[in-house]
Amino acid sequence: MVLSLVNLCAKEVVSDYSSSRCWLGTVPRELYGPLLEAALSYCxxxxxxxxxxxxxxxTLAVGKKRRPGQTPPNRLCVQALLLAVVRGLAEKRCALQVLDLCGLQSEDECVEDSMGGWSLTVSLCSMVLQAKVAAQKGVRKDGERERKRGLETERNRDGAVKRDRGSGGRDMEVEKAREEEKEGGKGVKVDCLRGLWVEEGEEAVMGVRRRMEMQKRNGTVDLEGGSSDPDSNPNPVLVHIWADLFVNARSWERVRGALTSQGPLRLHCRYLRVEELQAPSVAALLSLLPKQGLLGLDIRYSSLGVSGLALLLPLLAPFPHLHSLKLHYCNLDLLRAVPGQDGALKDMSQGLGGLKGLRQLCLTALRLPGHLRLLLSSLSQPLEVLELPxxxxxxxDLAYLSCSPHASSLQRLDLSENRLDESSLxxxxxxxxxxxxxxxxxxxxxxxxxxxxxxxxxPSLSCCRALQTLRLALNPLSLAGLLSLVxxxxxxxxxxxxxYPNPLEEYEAGLPPVPSSAQLLDWPLAEEAEVREAxxxxxxxxxxxSGRSRDLLLTSDLLNFTKDLLEVE
Structure with missing residues (x-):
């Protein structure tokens, strides 16, 4: 990709850090974006x-500005960015109010020193909690300065009062007060040390009152004068942070602390991915998320069962913008009959029906034979993405899907690893x-x-005039069938x-006449390179x-097949 002149100049500017103190004071605000992009690209x-x-x-959006093929920022750059956000809270020249980090994480393990979703989530939560602690320390320091200033003012005022009053006049006033108390007068207490009068039932010591008012403003006491939790009077939110969160059992406590934190940084979630969490933990996490922000939920490797999903799905209804739901390997095996299973399935269907904005549904390895109508018929809007591997x-199930309202609106369909035969044609x-x-x-x-x-x-596939990607790996095709496919x-x-799948002629001898996908995956290919090259x-x-050599890519790479099934989109 050819870089523009601005990008080339930005690369040269950020490469010399020793001069940054000079150009930062004079650079126009319009150039901050190209400079930051160059700094992220070149570490x-x-x-x-x-x-x-x-x-x-x-606003600062980082994750969405990557060009096609551009690698994500490495771990050191992301950590520097997060640390700068916290430091910018005390910087008068920083105008940042919204930080968008959605899409910043890297799930590609081949990218060296990149920050994955779990690491980024933990770093974000640590940043939010540290900013809260720093803000509380700042409040305590301000309160201590105000307290000392109030005490100094009080001492100066008391000294002036003592100088104005004479020692004789003070003794006469004290003696008069004692005589009035003996006679049963109004009842006045005398503070001989300060020379102040405090009427019974009314506190008039100005130093104490000032300290109380300062403590109320700083959130350290309640209205009755007792101690209170600092979170009851939270500091105003200075920066709202949007990110995609990846939560598992190890990061659950830290994420919960960050979402409930009431400090200068407020964490919001756009896409939530959870792994190996039980249904109550996922439900507790959903209760902490703002209702307006969540767009997608991805649950993986969690033993939810039908009852767990029936519990969670109604909790998703209050999220009006939720359009994507992915359930991968969540232990929904309906091949075995379980008491109460039918009722839980109906509850699950009703829960899906409550997701009014759902457009993408991915169900991997849930093993729900014969129940597709029950699940999908409750949806109020047709799906655009349906993945059922x-x-x-x-x-x-296939007969229902072909006649359902979803059929004419599907943009992406995955039926991998579902055995098809002539009855399905x-x-x-x-x-x-x-x-x-x-x-x-x-x-x-x-x-x-x-x-x-x-x-x-x-013939039916050739009529799909919008088709851009076709995956047929691990199917038992001969070379003749493969040529017809191409x-x-x-x-x-x-x-x-x-x-495309490797043709049967490329495998070592001994394969069954109609091998399964598992057998094709494990069976070795022939060692003779001449066969594959031919x-x-x-x-x-x-x-x-056909004249398609420039715009049509053919591949038999199985890594893409595995990645499609297991990795986040």
Whole structure:
């Protein structure tokens, strides 16, 4: 990618940190953005700290400004940015009020020294809690200064009063007060040390009153004069932070502390991912989130069961903007009958029906055969993304899906690892026909599609004129079936990526006639490179003859297949 002149100049400026003190005082506010982008791209943490600490704009969005193919900032740069936000709270030149870090985390383990979602979440929560402690220390210091100033003023006033009064006059006033008390007068207490009169039932000591007023303003006492919790009178929020949070059992307590913190930094969540948490813990976490901000929830590797999901789904209804729900490996195995299971399923269906803004639903390895109608029919709006890998779908499930309101609005569909046979073909044809104008991504990996089954589906697939990605890895295709697939793929103008399965001719001898996806995954490929090279040459020749060699990518890489099923979008 060709960089603009501004970006090239920004790179040179931030590369020389020794001169930053000079140019920071004169640089226009419009150049802070390019300078920060260059500092993040070329790992200049000191420049990042200076720029963010003096950020001139109200909003700073970091995670969404990465260019395609650009790697995320490394760990040191992110830590420098977070530290600068805290320091900027005391900087008069910093105008920052909203910090958007959504999308900043890196889930790609191949990126060296990057900060993943869990590490970023822990760092954010630590920053919020540290800012609160620093603010409380500042309040205590201000209160101590005010207290000392009040005591000094009181001493000066008392000295002046004592000088104005004579020792004789003071003795006469004290003696007069004693005589009035003996005669049963109004009842006055005498403070002989200070020379002040305090009427019974009324406190008139000005020094104490001033200290009380200062303590009330600082939130250290309540209206009755007793001690109170500093959180009962929180400091105003100076910076609102939006981020995607990743919570598990190790970070749960810290995240809860940050979300309940009432300091100068307020943490908000846009996409929440939780792992290995029980349903009550997830419910408690949801209760701490603001209702207007959450867009997506991703629950993974948690033993929720049907009853746990029935408990959680109604708690999602108050989030009006929630449009994405992902449930991966949450132990919903309905192949085994459990008492009360039908009632919990109905509760789960009603809970899904309460999610009025839901557009994306991903259910991985929940094994819900025959229950797709019960789950999806309760939704008030059609889905745009539906991912159902490892769900043990039945022909009845596919028949419902092909006739449902969701079929014509689907943009992404994943039916991977659901065994398909001839009884499923009519429903699949009808489904592809309904989704022909909207479907852009389709995954049928590991579905047991042989040459005959796939050949029956290819005419329907060729009608999907919006299809951009087609994944068919781990299906038992011969070389003839693979060549037929590539010919169909080249005839779809919108298609940009075809993930094809290795043909059976590339494997070592001994495979069953119709191998499963697990057998194809574990079976070794033939060691003869000539076979693979010859097959690859035929595929490339077909693409070249169709004129699609520049805009259509063919791959048999299984890493993408695994990543699609297990990684966050």
């Amino acid at each position: 200049r943490p000191l420049a990042i700290g200076d720029l963010v600490q003096r950020w001139p704009e109200r 490892y769900l043990s779908l039945t022909p009845a 009519p429903s699949l044809r009808r489904l592809f026909s309904q989704a022909a104008l909207s479907l852009s991504q389709l995954s049928l990996c590991g579905c047991g599609l042989s040459d005959g089954l796939l050949g029956a589906l290819l 010919r169909t793929a080249t005839s779809i103008p919108s298609l940009r990526l075809l993930q 097959i690859l040459f035929q595929l490339e020749e077909l693409v070249r003859q």
